[in-house]
Amino acid sequence: MQLRHRLHKITHWEYWSTFSIYMPLLPVWLYCAWKARTLLFFHGANPSIKYGGMAMESKKEIYDLIPRQWIPKTFFASSETYFREILLELQSQAIDFPVIVKPDVGLKGLGVVQINSLNELENYQKNSDCDFLVQEKINYQNEVGIFYHRFPDKKKGKITGMVKKEFLSVKGNGKKTLRELVMENPRSAFQIKAIEQNSENEMQKIVPENEEIVLIPFGSHTRGAKFIDISTELTETLEQKIDEICTKVNGFYFGRLDVMFENLELLQNGENFKIIEINGAKSEPTHMYDPKHSLFFAWKEITKHWKIMAEISRKNHEAGFPYLNVKEGFLALKNNLAIEKKLRKISWVD
Known part of the structure; x- marks a missing residue:
């Protein structure tokens, strides 16, 4: 059986390493960098998000940008926060168990856990050496990723992909x-x-x-969720609603919204959904991970979105947003890789 699993991993590109998938596209990145006049063009994609959302961005700071009615009740805590303060915040926001807890600086769904009791939450806090968020669990059973972008000189944005996530x-x-x-x-x-x-x-x-x-119970590809491309199910009504929300998120032009929803019909009508996360420049067009798509399809989608990101960055720079110092940018990427490595090793709940 182990041999069969190894062969499956080799013959299904969605399980390949990030390096294996992205390295052949280095010439595309260099071309986009030339067009944007900066190697680190991701920085200009979302001026209100740290490093454009490519590295070291705070989820709390991103949630603070989103209109309250579209996100779960959420509050910030840390290993230094007294547990009684967490209890008071739970009570003041009327957040019941189970709750979702996630690192404030994190990626790929790593370190995201469901907490079912006060004892588990206290244990998480005691064993955590990083800042984290406590969030109400949204009881909708379905999740989609919606890739959105808007050019800074345009009033209307566009959805370029929608993926359903099967837990x-x-x-x-x-x-x-x-x-x-x-x-x-x-x-x-x-x-x-x-x-x-x-x-x-x-x-x-x-x-x-x-x-x-x-x-x-999380819609992360790295944690086993199956991604199904449902871009053809996108409606004008839903696109208008997402555009309405995103234009109110100051300084956000490029990224993916992870959305919990009740059912597809209501989602298509722009109703009964919550945004559980917004990801910036490091967002992948995750509809490419549908098993029906080839690696060549994935490369085409990545290329298309990188070109969009470079163009947005260039326009924001022309409007006065400064380019990122190369030394600082690469240090941020290095630190982000260290956090990913750390999160992969941590057991959050005993």
Whole structure:
């Protein structure tokens, strides 16, 4: 079975490393840099977000830019915050368990966990050495990523991709254990360590027939979610609503909105959804990860979005936004890689 999983990883590009996917596109990045007149053109994509949202950006600062009615109740805490202050904030905002906790500076869904009790939250806080956010859990069962951009000299923006995220799950047959079901599917088998950590006492139990178990309730590709390209389901009404919201996010021109929603019909009508995160310049056009798409399709989409980002950066620079110092920019990228490495190693909840 391990050999089968290895072969699956080799023959399905969506599991390849970031370096393997992006390195062949270095000439494209250099061309975009030449057009924008800066190697670090990502900085100008979103002037209100630190480094344009490519590295070291604070989620709290981004949430502060978004109109309150479109995001979950959220507050900032840290390892230095007294736990009683966290309790008071939970009470004042009327946030009930379960809650979602995420590092303030993070990426790829790493370190994002669901906390089900005060004891778990206190344990998280005691074992955390970084700032974090506590957020109400949105009870909508569906999630999409919506890629949006707007040129600074235009009043109207555009959606260039929409992806539905299917949370990693298994369905029982009344015969096999949870662990056996997990190992049958390469997508879930690649997440076995995280699944065992979260469901240690359940792994050897037989899963009843047709019972579906969500293994990781987060729409992150790096945490096993399956991405389905539903760009063809985009409606003019939804595009207008997203544009209306994004134009109110000062200094935001390029990135992806991660959105929880009740059902597709209501989403298409611009109703019953919440923005759980906005990602800036490092956003990928994640609809490219649909298994039906080839690596060449992915390269085409990345190229298209890099060119858009470079053009936005150039226009913002012409309007007076300064270019980023190269030394500072590469230091930020280096620090961001260190944070990613650290987050991959941390066990957040005992």
